[in-house]
Amino acid sequence: xxxxxxxxxxxxxxxxxxxxxxxxxxxxxxxxxxxxxxxxxxxxxxxxxxxxxxxxxxxxxxxxxxxxxxxxxxxxxxxxxxxxxxxxxxxxxxxxxxxxxxxxxxxxxxxxxxxxxxxxxxxxxxxxxxxxxxxxxxxxxxxxxxxxxxxx
Amino acid sequence: xxxxxxxxxxxxxxxxxxxxxxxxxxxxxxxxxxxxxxxxxxxxxxxxxxxxxxxxxxxxxxxx
Amino acid sequence: xxxxxxxxxxxxxxxxxxxxxxxxxxxxxxxxxxxxxxxxxxxxxxxxxxxxxxxxxxxxxxxxxxxxxxxxxxxxxxxxxxxxxxxxxxxxxxxxxxxxxxxxxxxxxxxxxxxxxxxxxxxxxxxxxxxxxxxxxxxxxxxxxxxxxxxxxxxxxxxxxxxxxxxxxxxxxxxxxxxxxxxxxxxxxxxxxxxxxxxxxxxxxxxxxxxxxxxxxxxxxxxxxxxxxxxxxxxxxxxxxxxxxxxx
Numbered sequence: 263x264x265x266x267x268x269x270x271x272x273x274x275x276x277x278x279x280x281x282x283x284x285x286x287x288x289x290x291x292x293x294x295x296x297x298x299x300x301x302x303x304x305x306x307x308x309x310x311x312x313x314x315x316x317x318x319x320x321x322x323x324x325x326x327x328x329x330x331x332x333x334x335x336x337x338x339x340x341x342x343x344x345x346x347x348x349x350x351x352x353x354x355x356x357x358x359x360x361x362x363x364x365x366x367x368x369x370x371x372x373x374x375x376x377x378x379x380x381x382x383x384x385x386x387x388x389x390x391x392x393x394x395x396x397x398x399x400x401x402x403x404x405x406x407x408x409x410x411x412x413x414x
Numbered sequence: 415x416x417x418x419x420x421x422x423x424x425x426x427x428x429x430x431x432x433x434x435x436x437x438x439x440x441x442x443x444x445x446x447x448x449x450x451x452x453x454x455x456x457x458x459x460x461x462x463x464x465x466x467x468x469x470x471x472x473x474x475x476x477x478x
Numbered sequence: 479x480x481x482x483x484x485x486x487x488x489x490x491x492x493x494x495x496x497x498x499x500x501x502x503x504x505x506x507x508x509x510x511x512x513x514x515x516x517x518x519x520x521x522x523x524x525x526x527x528x529x530x531x532x533x534x535x536x537x538x539x540x541x542x543x544x545x546x547x548x549x550x551x552x553x554x555x556x557x558x559x560x561x562x563x564x565x566x567x568x569x570x571x572x573x574x575x576x577x578x579x580x581x582x583x584x585x586x587x588x589x590x591x592x593x594x595x596x597x598x599x600x601x602x603x604x605x606x607x608x609x610x611x612x613x614x615x616x617x618x619x620x621x622x623x624x625x626x627x628x629x630x631x632x633x634x635x636x637x638x639x640x641x642x643x644x645x646x647x648x649x650x651x652x653x654x655x656x657x658x659x660x661x662x663x664x665x666x667x668x669x670x671x672x673x674x675x676x677x678x679x680x681x682x683x684x685x686x687x688x689x690x691x692x693x694x695x696x697x698x699x700x701x702x703x704x705x706x707x708x709x710x711x712x713x714x715x716x717x718x719x720x721x722x723x724x725x726x
Binding site for chain 3: 416417423426427428429431432433435436437439440443444447448450451454455457458459461462463465466469
């Protein structure tokens with residue numbers, strides 16, 4: 263009986279130890295696990311300028327402008343504190359919409375972000391369209407803007 | 415009810431490939447696992463039967 | 479004392495074998511019932527979604543499969559820990575019985591995730607923390623199975639497999655919390671302990687019924703696989719001989 267209890271404790275300690283190690287390792291690599299940077303982080307200079315990275319946030323309302331060639335689009339990504347202007351040549355995903363989440367991959371060129379991929383980031387809300395429009399009406403009267411998902 | 419007709423249902427608002435692709439592959443995998451389990455059982459029973467017929471039968475409790 | 483303990487150990491797989499055999503049809507039946515009900519709710523009763531229209535219906539497969547993929551791994555690790563601690567053969571057999579079903583459901587969650595990501599995000603796959611950690615889970619299942627089948631001696635195979643199961647279990651909370659700890663493309667949880675579900679209730683009900691179906695199916699599949707493993711490993715035991723002779 264005693265040896266078995268000892269074994270159990272030993273295994274428990276090993277699992278906890280591994281957990282702690284994994285947490286530490288993950289913490290060290292935290293920056294590499296970041297899928298995108300927010301505009302605030304980009305403005306603060308936390309994003310790498312020498313290589314491609316991703317910017318995520320909301321497509322600013324009224325900022326989407328398409329060029330006559332039909333493939334080039336300009337829009338601004340915002341996290342309500344800062345905004346980054348983006349240029350993108352290509353097909354935008356179905357869920358790309360002003361006021362909705364977006365993640366763009368590319369490089370910073372002067373102060374403009376030139377994207378080679380634009381992904382739509384949708385939130386975790388699921389409801390019928392009627393419920394959504396009712397909710398939107400209610401929110402418009404409240405005049406609040408809430409980010410769908412803020413990291414950390 | 416959401417759908418006015420069966421074709422509309424199968425069309426899935428234009429997402430048929432994605433929705434039915436998900437459901438179909440899941441169904442195939444589940445069915446496949448059930449078939450594999452049947453085969454596994456058949457083989458295990460055969461193995462046990464052969465052991466009983468030709469192999470040794472353990473009587474010693476401590477050997478288990 | 480020693481005698482009784484040994485007897486218990488000896489009898490345990492036999493009792494389990496017969497008990498599981500009686501339960502399996504019920505679990506398969508419940509799984510089929512919940513699956514039909516869940517699909518009916520999800521495909522016919524649940525309304526379309528305001529932002530994803532019909533593409534969101536993949537959720538009725540994706541989320542139950544993803545939940546089960548994580549849960550099965552935790553259960554597998556628990557059996558492995560029990561086996562290591564008390565040296566019970568049945569625990570190791572349960573761990574081995576769960577792995578293929580867990581791997582299958584992990585693949586389902588990755589596959590349906592890709593088919594969901596393409597029309598909504600615009601990409602089949604991205605290397606964000608949620609997707610990457612779920613892929614690691616798939617490899618952990620495969621590693622567990624590969625290692626077990628690579629080692630001939632079942633006792634050593636059990637121990638080696640248990641080690642992978644225990645080490646890999648740290649990945650499960652990482653999967654679950656990845657959407658909160660890091661910026662991911664994957665959306666946050668719609669259903670969690672800390673807040674009200676952010677889904678229309680009929681959609682939620684459909685998803686939960688499908689999750690129940692996945693539970694029942696997993697139990698049925700794991701029990702039937704455990705029975706096969708018992709037969710293979712205990713084929714020298716007297717109770718197997720007696721049972722087979724009684725059947726013949």
